[in-house]
Amino acid sequence: MGAVPDRVRVSVAVLDRDSGAHAAYGEGEFVTASVVKVDILAALLLRARDAGRPPTARERAHAAAMIERSDNDSASALWEAIGRAEGLDAANARFGLRATRGGEGPLWGLTRTTAADRLRLLRQVYGEGGPCGAPLLDADSRAYVRELMGNVVADQRWGVSAAAGLGRGSAPACALKNGWLPRSATGLWVVHSVGRITTAEGHRCLMAVLSDGHATLAEGIAVVEAAARAAAGLLAGGGEGTGAG
Numbered sequence: 146m147g148a149v150p151d152r153v154r155v156s157v158a159v160l161d162r163d164s165g166a167h168a169a170y171g172e173g174e175f176v177t178a179s180v181v182k183v184d185i186l187a188a189l190l191l192r193a194r195d196a197g198r199p200p201t202a203r204e205r206a207h208a209a210a211m212i213e214r215s216d217n218d219s220a221s222a223l224w225e226a227i228g229r230a231e232g233l234d235a236a237n238a239r240f241g242l243r244a245t246r247g248g249e250g251p252l253w254g255l256t257r258t259t260a261a262d263r264l265r266l267l268r269q270v271y272g273e274g275g276p277c278g279a280p281l282l283d284a285d286s287r288a289y290v291r292e293l294m295g296n297v298v299a300d301q302r303w304g305v306s307a308a309a310g311l312g313r314g315s316a317p318a319c320a321l322k323n324g325w326l327p328r329s330a331t332g333l334w335v336v337h338s339v340g341r342i343t344t345a346e347g348h349r350c351l352m353a354v355l356s357d358g359h360a361t362l363a364e365g366i367a368v369v370e371a372a373a374r375a376a377a378g379l380l381a382g383g384g385e386g387t388g389a390g
Contacts, residue, residue, distance in 0.1 A: 149368060152333070153358040158260040159376040162273065162349040168379050169260065170372070174244060175355040177256040178324030180337045181233075182211050182220050183290065184245070184266060185253065188227045188236035190286040199285075212293035212322060215301060217254075224253040237262075239281055240269050254326060263339045263353030270294075271341060271351060294320035294340060304338025305352045307370035308377035310345035318343035325362055333358050336365025338373065346381045 149155055156171030177184075186208050193200050200208065207223050210216035227233060230247025233256065237245050242262040248255035269280045270290045280287060297320075304323045312318035321340025328335065339353040354372045359365035 150358070150360075150364075152360075153356060153368060155354070155356045155368060155372050156260040157352070157354050157372050157376050158264040159350055159352045159380060160264060160268070161380045162271070162351060164348075164380075166380050168376055170376070171260070171355075174257045174259055175337070175357055176254070176326065176328075176335050177245075177248075177258050178254050178326035178335050178337060179215050179217075179220070180263065180322055180324035180339050180355075181248075181253055181256045181258070182215065182324075183270070183294070183322050183339065184233055184237060184242075184256070185220060185223050185227060186212060186290055186293070187240065187266065187269065187282060187286075188233050189223055190282055190289070191236050191239065192227060192232070194281075194283060194286065208289075209293060209296075212290075213296045214298055215323070220253055221251060224251065229253075230256070237266075241265050254324075258355070260353045260355050263337075263355065264351055267339060267341065267351040267353065273351075291320055291341070294322055297321060297323075303366050304369050305340045305342055305354060305373045306338075308344060308350075308352065308373040309342035310347070312343070325365065327362075328357075333360065334362050334365045335359075336362065336369055338369050342373075342377070344377050344381060348377070348380055350377060350380060352376060 160167045207219035210219040233247040245258040306317040306319045309317035309319040319342040324337040326335040335357040
């Protein structure tokens with residue numbers, strides 16, 4: 146993957162949706178920052194489905210702001226709507242996430258997760274339940290999450306998009322959600338990116354890159370993008386495997 150500063154941790158999980166090839170690098174749990182917003186939305190949609198209703202207009206407005214602009218107030222409103230960590234953890238257990246635990250009280254951004262669990266959730270969103278079976282979200286709900294992730298504002302479209310080929314016009318062929326957070330205890334940054342990309346070679350991939358320990362946000366973005374390109378390159382070359390780092 147290239148040189149990574151000693152203080153930095155990186156974990157990557159990637160799946161080629163067409164061939165089934167997959168690769169992983171690194172391990173361990175990370176604070177989610179804003180990538181948990183995909184979980185919050187999935188949990189909300191699952192609750193609505195269980196209740197036999199569509200999401201309300203207010204819920205949809207919060208969801209759009211939360212995913213497309215990473216609006217924190219909207220995330221907090223939906224965090225309350227799903228029942229905070231208890232509601233998130235219950236939904237994630239149904240989705241087959243094995244190592245994600247909701248943040249304490251109102252602190253949704255301090256949810257803890259792994260790259261493998263980010264990939265499991267992406268498989269639910271993209272209609273591939275994986276080893277846990279068929280996706281729990283209905284087709285309309287999955288399409289809604291994908292639509293919002295495809296409409297993230299321009300200045301937040303860094304990350305896994307670095308491994309994507311070009312789609313319409315000059316925009317990368319991807320849908321994503323990023324997270325970034327300076328930790329108050331250390332001053333170091335958590336920087337993550339998760340999503341679906343189509344590479345220049347035409348590979349349709351689901352990818353999660355988690356990292357922490359960065360001196361600056363810019364450093365974190367550069368490391369995440371290098372990891373995304375390396376992971377996509379491995380699959381493009383027919384590689385498959387798991388490694389820790």
